[in-house]
Amino acid sequence: MQRRSSPRAGVGVPPGLQAIYAECRRLYPEQPNPLQVTAIVKYWLGGPDPLDYISMYRNVGCPAQDVQEHWHYVSFGLSDLYGDNRVHEFTGQDGPSGFGFELTFRLKREVGETAPPTWPAELMQGLARYVFQSENTFCSGDHVSWHSPLDNSESRIQHMLLTEDPQMQSVQTPFGLITFLQIVGVCTEELQAAQQWNGQGILDLLRGVHVAGGPWLITDMRRGETIFDIDPHLQQERVDKGIETDGSNLSGVSAKCSWDDLSRPPEDEDDSRSICVGSQPRRLSDKDTEQIREALRKGLEINSKAVLPPISGQRQSHDRPQQSVGHLQSQQTSRSRKDSLESESSAAIVPHELVRTRQLESVHLKFNQESGTLIPLCLRGRLLHGRHFTYKSITGDTAITFVSTGVEGAFATEEHPYAAHGPWLQILLTEEFVERMLEDLQDISASEETKLPKEFCWPDRKLKISILPDSVFDSPLQ
Numbered sequence: 001m002q003r004r005s006s007p008r009a010g011v012g013v014p015p016g017l018q019a020i021y022a023e024c025r026r027l028y029p030e031q032p033n034p035l036q037v038t039a040i041v042k043y044w045l046g047g048p049d050p051l052d053y054i055s056m057y058r059n060v061g062c063p064a065q066d067v068q069e070h071w072h073y074v075s076f077g078l079s080d081l082y083g084d085n086r087v088h089e090f091t092g093q094d095g096p097s098g099f100g101f102e103l104t105f106r107l108k109r110e111v112g113e114t115a116p117p118t119w120p121a122e123l124m125q126g127l128a129r130y131v132f133q134s135e136n137t138f139c140s141g142d143h144v145s146w147h148s149p150l151d152n153s154e155s156r157i158q159h160m161l162l163t164e165d166p167q168m169q170s171v172q173t174p175f176g177l178i179t180f181l182q183i184v185g186v187c188t189e190e191l192q193a194a195q196q197w198n199g200q201g202i203l204d205l206l207r208g209v210h211v212a213g214g215p216w217l218i219t220d221m222r223r224g225e226t227i228f229d230i231d232p233h234l235q236q237e238r239v240d241k242g243i244e245t246d247g248s249n250l251s252g253v254s255a256k257c258s259w260d261d262l263s264r265p266p267e268d269e270d271d272s273r274s275i276c277v278g279s280q281p282r283r284l285s286d287k288d289t290e291q292i293r294e295a296l297r298k299g300l301e302i303n304s305k306a307v308l309p310p311i312s313g314q315r316q317s318h319d320r321p322q323q324s325v326g327h328l329q330s331q332q333t334s335r336s337r338k339d340s341l342e343s344e345s346s347a348a349i350v351p352h353e354l355v356r357t358r359q360l361e362s363v364h365l366k367f368n369q370e371s372g373t374l375i376p377l378c379l380r381g382r383l384l385h386g387r388h389f390t391y392k393s394i395t396g397d398t399a400i401t402f403v404s405t406g407v408e409g410a411f412a413t414e415e416h417p418y419a420a421h422g423p424w425l426q427i428l429l430t431e432e433f434v435e436r437m438l439e440d441l442q443d444i445s446a447s448e449e450t451k452l453p454k455e456f457c458w459p460d461r462k463l464k465i466s467i468l469p470d471s472v473f474d475s476p477l478q
Helices: 015-027 119-134 188-196 199-207 233-246 286-295 375-385 431-440 470-474
Strands: 002-005 035-038 053-059 070-076 096-108 159-164 171-173 176-186 252-255 257-261 363-368 388-393 399-404 418-421 424-429 454-458 463-468
Touching: 015 053, 015 070, 015 096, 015 171, 015 176, 053 119, 070 119, 096 119, 119 176, 159 188, 159 199, 176 188, 176 199, 188 199, 188 233, 188 375, 199 233, 233 375, 257 388, 363 424, 363 470, 375 388, 375 399, 375 431, 424 431, 431 454
Parallel strands: 096 176, 252 388, 363 463, 399 424
Antiparallel strands: 002 035, 035 053, 053 070, 070 096, 159 176, 171 176, 257 363, 388 399, 418 424, 454 463
């Protein structure tokens, strides 16, 4: 990437670019040619960076609204800039343009700074590469677990939430609609609270704390305190109460995980377990892959019951995911918004006889430490609220979905609580067993001092969970 001044928007500028330029000019009429970071070799010519440009503006803030001066970054390239299929398939102006959004970022301007730092541009390119490679989109309230200071410093700001940009308005182009999602830097404790409760709730708390972002959610990389350090009452009075009342709207993550069917001998060639057989792992069918994607979709099931979507090769219109992209990990491409995971029609479920389902007697679940620490969230924040939670392996096709008795459309039942479609395992847990597991799993910890492996067994339920080092999952045989 290189830094330069932006070209003048006008004659010869493609309509998609023109539309974003126009929205930027509306906000910054005095900065018609901001500094830009541009991809040296464009993505459509084989370059590594999907974003053609990132424009950087100086925003004076709004003292009347307690908004401090900052740098404002705007991306160009997640939406369809050209309309000629060079990057995005042209689908007309009635739907989203490209992926339907561009990224923005607001960084506190330090005293004496005369030019914006360029590291946010590389951060935005990293997120864009994930979107292009996975075809998974972001939406407001999503979180990105990055596990590293965003600017490669010693900062506590090591993760991100996403929300609507407070100033940028959606724009209609000849190639579709573009919205603007703002990246908000957060500390680990704030990310964890977003996972356990929901991103929008934590964003609202950040807006109320000046040093943590204020009304426009400006990221300060020098912030040394979390919102819970600043106001200890926020954890108990807002977050813990919110979890108890609302549960969590994180319905799945990509993770390092696997499972074994202990009721079958390992040498059984027909055993479609999560481990590899020979040199190649078993593959999920397109239908199973689609349903796992749907099972990962975010949903605050405010209607009657949570519903697992049908096993179908055709895409349904569902919620988009609650992202957890610490290893650039997550889910799918659907763009419509609903408040549940309910499918368009329960009648769309593929007939049972067309899907090979195996009932298992005994299972062994394996997670790395980071994934294991999310099990209490899965149980308390999801299953006790009648919902489901999915782990999708980042090292293979394995998937593990926990479902409660209130989830319809699952192939695991109370009579047969462990069931599998190939390498996709569903586990149905009753409320009574969930409460018991929560008591037994109290010492799951993310601390570096934790000694691994760690095992939890429920012999009467024929269930074992192991927390293992990351290296176990890096092996081709898992």
